[in-house]
Structure formats: structure tokens, C-alpha cells
Amino acid sequence: MATTNHLSLPQSMRVQFLDAFNTPYSLRSVSLPSLSSPHDVLIKVDAASYCHTDAVLAAGQMQPNPPSLPHVGCHEFAGTIVALPDESSSNFRIGDRVGVPGRSFHPCGTCFECATGPTPDDPDADPPGYSVYCSKSLNNGINGPGGFREYAVVDSRQIAPIPDSLSATDTAVLMCAGVTVYNALKRCALQPGQRVGILGCGGGLGHLGLQFAAKMGLRVLGVDNADAPLELARNLGTSAKIVDARVANANEVAIELGREDGKQDRGDMGLDSVIILPESQKAFDYGIDLLRNHGRCVVVSFPERGFHISARDIVFRDISIVGSLVGSNKTLREVLQFAAEHEVRAAIKTFPLSGLNDLVAEYHKGEGGKLVIDMALPD
Numbered sequence: 036m037a038t039t040n041h042l043s044l045p046q047s048m049r050v051q052f053l054d055a056f057n058t059p060y061s062l063r064s065v066s067l068p069s070l071s072s073p074h075d076v077l078i079k080v081d082a083a084s085y086c087h088t089d090a091v092l093a094a095g096q097m098q099p100n101p102p103s104l105p106h107v108g109c110h111e112f113a114g115t116i117v118a119l120p121d122e123s124s125s126n127f128r129i130g131d132r133v134g135v136p137g138r139s140f141h142p143c144g145t146c147f148e149c150a151t152g153p154t155p156d157d158p159d160a161d162p163p164g165y166s167v168y169c170s171k172s173l174n175n176g177i178n179g180p181g182g183f184r185e186y187a188v189v190d191s192r193q194i195a196p197i198p199d200s201l202s203a204t205d206t207a208v209l210m211c212a213g214v215t216v217y218n219a220l221k222r223c224a225l226q227p228g229q230r231v232g233i234l235g236c237g238g239g240l241g242h243l244g245l246q247f248a249a250k251m252g253l254r255v256l257g258v259d260n261a262d263a264p265l266e267l268a269r270n271l272g273t274s275a276k277i278v279d280a281r282v283a284n285a286n287e288v289a290i291e292l293g294r295e296d297g298k299q300d301r302g303d304m305g306l307d308s309v310i311i312l313p314e315s316q317k318a319f320d321y322g323i324d325l326l327r328n329h330g331r332c333v334v335v336s337f338p339e340r341g342f343h344i345s346a347r348d349i350v351f352r353d354i355s356i357v358g359s360l361v362g363s364n365k366t367l368r369e370v371l372q373f374a375a376e377h378e379v380r381a382a383i384k385t386f387p388l389s390g391l392n393d394l395v396a397e398y399h400k401g402e403g404g405k406l407v408i409d410m411a412l413p414d
Contacts, residue, residue: 044118049063049388051107074124077118078189082207086109087239088211089108099178101178113133115131133189137175139169139190185388223307225307232257235258235311236268237404238264247373255276265279303327332354
């Protein structure tokens with residue numbers, strides 16, 4: 036497809052490739068990708084954020100993804116549009132700054148997911164013809180190439196404009212971590228003043244979730260079990276109560292919350308909803324124990340062996356358990372506007388593109404926050 040509508044572009048770009056599972060990334064130069072659809076735009080990547088899923092994928096634990104190696108990871112990035120196809124169907128223009136999530140690149144447009152559109156039960160769904168849940172689409176950084184490169188072709192229907200007050204690094208972390216925990220909070224179906232808990236509150240998703248939840252007017256409980264993430268969560272300046280799961284008993288925490296609310300019956304004490312972020316059975320059990328009867332558990336993590344669920348909690352306590360993956364493009368845009376308006380920002384440590392392997396080593400220290408490739412940094 037012709038691409039005459041573009042800025043002056045280089046002949047090649049640098050890319051970080053995963054050549055084999057459980058091996059370091061390899062930096063090489065290749066030709067720029069080509070536009071192939073009226074929905075495509077070419078962006079110069081300005082920032083690319085590292086997600087837990089990148090680590091899982093690189094370890095070979097998400098097969099059949101990636102479908103082949105070498106692979107270019109990163110499904111949460113941001114950049115500047117530098118080229119459009121002549122027959123562009125997009126309202127975006129050269130020079131626009133955009134955030135790019137992993138889902139959904141070139142969806143089929145005809146499956147039941149794509150055809151459904153918004154409903155009374157899901158008013159935030161994508162319009163008919165496009166869905167982030169299309170099983171036939173590619174996902175940047177998962178089964179298609181992602182953002183650990185200097186230029187990328189993305190689908191104009193999946194991206195969102197960046198508010199002026201957000202930087203590229205601020206935006207990149209919102210494209211997966213931000214929209215995922217924001218959508219999970221929406222799935223909690225709470226009203227201001229109700230209680231929500233976030234298990235894994237000092238991690239990449241968790242520390243953003245604390246801020247979103249507090250700004251939504253919810254009463255927030257954060258739980259973690261490591262010193263660095265707990266310190267990060269406590270230093271965010273939110274109104275959240277932060278609990279160390281290593282020393283605090285979940286039942287006792289729930290009773291304490293109930294007493295603060297003037298409740299007398301143990302079944303009425305605790306959280307209205309809880310979000311489970313860690314891939315840990317202990318975290319799942321802790322979260323369930325924090326819930327009051329009729330509470331809701333929103334599961335975001337997906338451990339390889341799954342979670343054991345107590346039928347007694349579901350039957351006798353009427354605990355409901357739902358999953359949450361990502362949000363629609365409408366939700367993605369809502370996240371960016373909310374973050375800009377309420378000054379929600381991730382705790383970020385940045386690295387140059389050439390330092391991706393240093394970033395991965397830092398990630399495995401488990402100190403919380405988000406790690407981001409900033410293309411403006413010198414090697």
C-alpha cells in the first residue's frame with residue numbers, strides 16, 4: 036500500500052529481538068515495516084513499557100504465543116504518527132501523539148465479538164466491526180510484533196490520542212497496566228464510598244489501581260507482601276490503607292474494617308470487592324477472606340495452574356468471582372483522560388532501547404512500579 040503521506044523516514048530501525056525463550060534480547064537493525072491496510076498508521080515509538088506478560092512470554096509460558104521466533108515484545112507503548120496510507124480510513128494525522136495497547140491489530144470485523152457492539156450490559160464495548168476481544172486479530176507484542184523497536188505499524192482503531200499533560204512514558208504504562216486495572220475497578224461495580232481491596236498493590240498494576248480507586252471516591256485497602264512494593268504503595272499519597280500480608284491476618288483486617296463501619300455481624304464486615312493481581316493461591320485466598328458476604332472478587336492474574344476456588348465461599352457466602360482482561364478503546368481513552376485530569380502517574384524507571392536486558396534484570400528484583408524503555412535516552 037502506498038505511503039506517500041509521511042515525514043522523511045530512515046531506511047532502517049533498531050529492534051530488540053527475542054531469539055529464543057529464556058535468553059537475552061538481541062539488538063539488531065532491520066528495514067522499517069510497511070503499511071498494509073487503510074486502518075494502519077506508522078508510528079515512531081517514543082516509549083515502550085515492560086509488563087509481567089513480557090516476562091511470561093519470554094519464558095515460553097504463553098504458548099502457542101509467540102507463534103514464531105525471533106519475536107518483538109511489548110504490548111504497551113506510545114509514539115508519534117509519522118506515516119499514513121494514501122487511502123487512510125483514520126481521523127489521525129501526521130504528528131499526533133498516540134498510545135498503543137496490545138489489542139487488537141487487524142480484527143476480522145465479522146465474528147460475534149466484532150459484530151456485537153455496545154449493549155445495556157456492556158455500554159463501553161467497541162462499536163460493531165471492531166473488538167479488542169476478536170480471537171482472529173493479532174495482538175502487538177504477543178502474537179504479532181510489539182513496541183521494543185524504533186518504528187511500528189499499528190491499527191488506528193486500537194490507539195488513543197495522548198492528552199497534552201501526559202508524557203510518552205506516562206502513557207505507555209497505561210496501555211496495559213493502566214487500562215487493565217482501571218477496567219477491573221469498573222468490573223467491581225462499586226459506588227463512591229464503598230470498599231475495594233487490591234492484592235499486589237505495590238506492583239505495576241497495583242500502584243496505579245490504588246490511585247485510580249482513590250480518585251474514584253472508593254475506600255481503598257492495598258495488600259502486598261514485600262518491603263519495596265509496600266514502601267512504594269505507602270508513599271503514593273493516596274488515602275489507601277496499606278496492609279502487609281506477612282503479618283496481618285485477613286480475617287482480623289476484615290473485622291477491623293467492619294468495626295470502622297459500625298458493623299456488628301462478621302458476614303457484613305470487610306470489602307465490597309477485591310481485585311487479585313498476583314499469580315498466587317495465597318493472595319487469592321487472602322483476598323476472598325477480606326470480602327464481606329455477597330462481595331465480588333475480580334481476577335486479573337492467570338497462573339499456569341489456575342486458582343483453587345472454595346465452593347463454600349460461593350454457596351454459603353454468595354461470593355461472586357469474575358475475570359477482567361483489558362478494556363475497549365472507549366475505556367482506553369477514558370483511562371487517559373482520567374489519568375490526565377486526576378494526575379494519576381506511575382512510578383517509573385527508564386532505560387534506553389539498548390538497555391532492555393538491564394531493564395529485565397531490574398524487573399526480576401521485584402521492587403514494584405513500572406520499567407519503561409525511553410527512546411529519547413542515549414545508549
